[in-house]
Each structure stands twice: as structure tokens, then as C-alpha cells.
Amino acid sequence: MQVTPLIWLITIGVTILFFVYEFFAHVRKPHEPGIAESARWSAFYIILAVLFGVGIGVVSGWTFGGEYFAGYLTEKALSIDNLFVFLIVMTGFAVPKMYQQKVLMIGIIIALILRGAFIAIGAGLIENFSWIFYIFGALLLVLAYRQAFGGHDSNRANGKFMGLVRRVLPVTNEYHGDRLTVKKGGTRFITPMLLTIIAIGFVDLIFAVDSIPAIYGLTSEAYIVFTANAFALMGLRQLFFLIGGLLERLIYLAQGLAVILAFIGVKLVFHALHVNELPFINGGKPLLWVPEIPIGFSLLFIGSTIAVATLASLLKTRRTAERDNPRLPDGAAAVDGVAVGEALESAEYDGDQTSSGRS
Structure with a gap:
């Protein structure tokens, strides 16, 4: 896939413009978005992401188009898991709903910056060291296990991290609008709003460790990795308000994501064996008999897993609700x-x- 520096600059520039527009058009004035506004903008960003993927398929071929859609679906699913943790963080800090947009916007920008850095590092490693696929594959298998059986480990890590921040920095007990710092008695204090943003930034760093190896298991094209991540994060703020109540009903989301991460981990290990250069494995020669999982199957598997996890979650919570609230x-x-x-x-x-x- 040929991507010139000019295309990179235009893509990054347009991405920045979208976030700048969102800030001045929606976030600058504190308010809680309604369902209609959230649904309209969520649909807009999803349609935009789909059209971009179709464009990649038409211009560069449907192999790359399939890689983009598989990556986009994976990153979108991981982003929804991100939203669940954002909800826990903002509930824990009791962020007023009218200020939650600002916290989400800053959190999403931090996530994109961190993922951009990880994408650049990952691209350099893959280009120079083929054995990195073994490490990425093993990492994803470990993360899949923790996702399925360890719960949200980021919550415990985040709690310890924020405890350290509170001990080091002077913090007020109350919010002062959407201000990040406030001066009291000649001393500068940070507000819970800034604490929340720091916590979400820390969570973003943890989730970047999941998402970047996962998408590099589907494509080696840094441009596809970046754009799939950017589109997955665009509209995430509106999606938070649109499915806020639904997030708590997605009880099998963690297990669904674990299956996806494990699948991509196996795919990465297969690919590593197929391009093997390590001298202690098959004498440093590729194991050509090892199958390469096609991107079409990957796309189907990821989409089906997300659908099954969502449907199973909704059916389970519905049955639970009917059992707990019997009809008169x-x-x-x-x-x-x-x-x-x-x-x-x-x-x-x-x-x-x-x-x-x-x-």
C-alpha cells in the first residue's frame, strides 16, 4: 500500500480539524447531549468510517479494505470497553453530567496521541524485527486471559495511581465548574476535574497496550492502523451518551473481547512462524506449512464474535430483569x-x- 507523506499530512490534519470542530461546536459550552444529538453524530461518524473503508478498498484493493474494516471493528469494540472504564472513573469522581463531555473529549484526544506514538513504535519494530510478532502474539494471549478472567485490572491499577497523585498534589474536595485548577489562600490547588482527566489518561495508556498489538495482528500497514484507530475514537464521546445505560447491560463484552484478542494472538503467532527468522525455530527458516488466516475470515470472525457477545448480554440481562421483576x-x-x-x-x-x- 503506497501512502505518500502528503497523504499522511492531510489525514492527520483532517483528523485534528474534526476534533477542533467538536470542541468549539459541542464541548466548549458545558451541556449534557440529548439522545437525538448523540444518535445523529454517532451515525455520522460510523457512516464516515464505512465510506473511508470503501475508499481504501476501491483505491488500494479489497485486501487492504478488508484489513481496515477488521481493524476498525476490533478497535471500536475495544473503545466501547474503554467507555465502560470511563464510566466507572467518572462515576467514582462524581463528575457532573454537564462537564462529562469535556472529560471525554480530552480523554479521547489523549488516547489518540498515545496510540499514535505506539503505532509509530510498532511500525518501526515490525519493519526491522520480524520476531516482534511472537511477542505481540504472546502479549495478546495473556491480555485475552486477563480480559476473560481478571476483570478490569485497570481499575485497581488506576486506584493505586490516583492514590499516589492525591498524596503528591494538593486537591480540592469540590468541583469549580470545569476548571482544572483553582487558587485558594494564595495556594494553587487542582480540582477533581483535573484528577479525572489524569485518571482517564492513565487508563488510555493501559488500553493502548491492548489495542495496538491487536490491530497489528490484522494489518502491517501503519496508515490503516492509524485511520482505524482515529475513526474508532471519533464519535466515541457521542456514543457514551447514546448507550450509557446499555453499557451496564453488555455483561459479556469482556469475554467477547477476550475471544477476539486470543484469535488475533493465534493469528500473529501463525504469521510469525510463517516468516520465522529465529535460529532456534526450524533452523531460522520459515514454516511455510503453517496456515495464514485470511483477512476475510478474520473480519467474519470478529464481527460474529461482537454480535454474539452483544446479543447474549442483552438476552441475559433481559431474563434477569424479568426474573427480578415478575409480572403482576x-x-x-x-x-x-x-x-x-x-x-x-x-x-x-x-x-x-x-x-x-x-x-
């Missing part, structure tokens, strides 16, 4: 214990009235 005899669903109690009291009252009438 008259067909009305009991929302909580109060509704059940009120219904029973009403039934008892009607019974007493009937008994009185008979007597």
Missing part, C-alpha cells in the same frame, strides 16, 4: 419492590371492602 396478575410489570407492595396493599384493601359489604 393484571399483566402490569412490577418495576421494583415498592410497586409489588403497592399492588398487594391495593388487593388487600379491595378484599376488606368486599368483606365489609358482605357483612
